[in-house]
Amino acid sequence: MKYRLATLIALASTGFTAATADASEWGCEVLLCAASSNPSWRGVKSCHPPMERLISAMKKPGFSWPTCPEGGAGAPGYEKYAECPAGWTPTAGDDDQRPRAERGQSRCMRAVNQCNGRKRFVGSSNGGGTEITADGVTRVFSRTNTCSYIEYTARPLRSDPYYFDIKHEASGQSSRFWFNLDH
Numbered sequence: 312m313k314y315r316l317a318t319l320i321a322l323a324s325t326g327f328t329a330a331t332a333d334a335s336e337w338g339c340e341v342l343l344c345a346a347s348s349n350p351s352w353r354g355v356k357s358c359h360p361p362m363e364r365l366i367s368a369m370k371k372p373g374f375s376w377p378t379c380p381e382g383g384a385g386a387p388g389y390e391k392y393a394e395c396p397a398g399w400t401p402t403a404g405d406d407d408q409r410p411r412a413e414r415g416q417s418r419c420m421r422a423v424n425q426c427n428g429r430k431r432f433v434g435s436s437n438g439g440g441t442e443i444t445a446d447g448v449t450r451v452f453s454r455t456n457t458c459s460y461i462e463y464t465a466r467p468l469r470s471d472p473y474y475f476d477i478k479h480e481a482s483g484q485s486s487r488f489w490f491n492l493d494h
Contacts, residue, residue, distance in 0.1 A: 338377030341365050342384050345475055345490040352490065366492050384475045387490075393467040395419035401466060419466050423450075426458040 344358035352358040368374055376386035392415065395401050401416035442450050449463045471489035478485045 335377075335379060335381070337361060337364070339379035339382055341377055342379040342382045342475060342477075345387070345473070346477070346488040347490075348488065362492070369492075383478045383480070387473045387475050389473050390469060391415060391472050392417065393469045395466055399464070402463070417466050418463050420461055420463050422459070422461055424459045 340358075340361035344352040344355065344362050347355055347358065352362050365377070378385045392401070396419065399419035399421045402418050402420045403415070404417040440452060442452075444450065447464065450460045451463070452460045469489070471491045473491060474487050474489045476485040476487050
């Protein structure tokens with residue numbers, strides 16, 4: 312990866328502009344800028360032209376990501392949602408009617424058992440209802456048990472939802488570089 316990033320840096324330092332760069336050079340500019348993390352591409356003045364060109368191109372029909380074969384990366388991946396908090400599992404939203412393969416897992420869920428050896432209450436007064444806590448967690452109770460329930464919460468969004476996986480030539484290992492396209 313060190314060699315690929317060095318190649319990208321060399322390309323960026325040659326002084327070509329995004330307007331005159333061919334697709335591969337533009338793709339390498341995008342890759343180099345997207346991989347910048349401290350500061351992000353928004354804090355690197357020379358990254359503004361290629362990234363703004365990318366953002367503009369994405370709005371047009373038939374858009375395809377510029378690639379950088381020299382950098383070992385094609386089009387980026389995209390993950391809208393961050394990991395669920397510890398102890399929670401990703402799950403689909405309750406209002407998502409699309410087929411499983413097409414829908415995102417927009418909520419986190421966990422099973423809670425607060426019975427602690429107590430006898431379970433059969434025929435709860437809430438009749439298998441739901442309640443929403445002050446922090447926005449939805450609790451779904453079964454009809455026969457008031458001390459065990461399922462909790463749901465909105466899954467956090469990633470601040471940097473796009474990523475490039477860049478493979479290190481020597482080790483074969485990949486490193487993931489997260490970025491976003493917000494201004």
